[in-house]
Amino acid sequence: MKLKDVFISLSENQFLNQAAQKYGLKMGASSVVAGTTIEEAIEGIRELNRRGISCTVDCLGEFVSDKAEATKAKDQIIHVIEAIHDTEVDAHISLKPSQLGLDIDYAFCLENLKEIAETASRYEMFINIDMENYERLEPSFRLLEELTQNYPNIGTVIQAYFYRAQSDIERLKDYRLRIVKGAYKETNDVAYQDKMDIDDNFLRLIEYHLQNGKFTSIATHDHQIIEHVKRFVEANHIPKDKFEFQMLYGFRTELQYQLAKEGYQFCTYVPFGTDWYGYFMRRLAERPQNISLVTKQVFNKKTNIILGVAAGAFLLGRITKKK
Known part of the structure; x- marks a missing residue:
């Protein structure tokens, strides 16, 4: 069992998710989650704005199976939109x-999204529909296409590890798109498994949308890919107002500041809320380097319980495999 697979499995564990909420952000996640309230998140956004960086805000939560919980999430997102407008942050x-009920009922989810889109439209605010795992991919694209019939200021995400990503990006080239590598565990019948294959497809998708698409958000912490994009846009005379770089809150902060100083449009993905556990585990799964961000929390007196479970599961998997 790979350590990546352990973290992804943990991200989907509801018992550990509920336990993590009780402990707040004391398990190391405070370095990559901008607090549990919108007020705390706004302070982090203001600091980034002062450095010339815009933000996209994620009210953490997913895989909701109760209508009341989905309605609560919808109301919270509307509250966040209003807070962004009232505080005039970028x-x-x-x-x-x-999070808004897709797993409960498609029509119910669509109505929740329409309410959110209506509020965002009043304030001329962009909405990005994040992509999740493969089974939710096509329904999410359908939601996007239905919503944009009346609310055009909505975009979505293309995940480079999917074989179908090239056809998806061609289908959606007239939308503002964020291009990512992908953060969920997918089977080899729908997704590339090798890092090199994913990276190659990632670059192909970025180049395609830079040349053919509306606006491209390039979401990566990989400085080699960033340097490749810099050379590509210069060689192909692509203006800087046609794309932006994106990174996650708390990751490679100095590089974020540097790119903004160099005059590139930059956007930081700012998550907040009590339902932080699944997000945090996937960040650890994505890159082994991410684990170093919480090393100090793991080896102090308040040992990180969740990471301890992950390490134990990993070691158990190795032992079982050897036997």
Whole structure:
């Protein structure tokens, strides 16, 4: 069992998710989650804005199976949109359809999204529909296409590890798109498994949308890919107002500041809320380097319980495999 697979499995564990909420952000996640309230998140956004960086805000939560919980999430997102407008920070919204009832009922989820889109439209605010795992991919694209019939200021995400990503980006080239590598565990019948294959497809998708698309958000912490993009846009005379770089809150902060200083449009993905556990585990799964961000929390007196479970599961998996 790979350590990446352990973290992804943990991200989907509801018992640990509920336990993590009780402990707040004391398990190391405070370095990558901008607090549990919108007021705390706004302070982080203001600091980034002062450095010339815009933000996209994620009210953490996903895989909701109760209508009341989905309605509560919808109301919270509307509250966040209003808070962004009232405080005049440079930010927009990212959201997950499963948080708004996609797994309960498609029509119910669509109505929740319409309410959110109506509020965002009044304030001329962009909405990004985040992509989740493969089974939710096509329903999420359908939601996007239905919503944009009346609310055009909505975009979505293309995940480079999917074989179908090239056809998806061609289908959606007239939308503002964020291009990512992908953060969920997918089977080899729908997704590339090798890092090199994913990276190659990631670059192909970025180049395609830079040349053929509306606006491209390039979401990566990989400085080699960033340097490749810099060379590509210069060689192909692509203006800087046609794309932006994106990174996650708390990751490679100095590089974020540097790119903004160099005059590139930059957007930081700012998550907040009590339902931080699944997000945090996937960030650890994405890159082994991410684990170093919480090393100090792991080896102090208040040992990180969740990471301890992950390490134990990993070691157990190795032992079982050897036997």
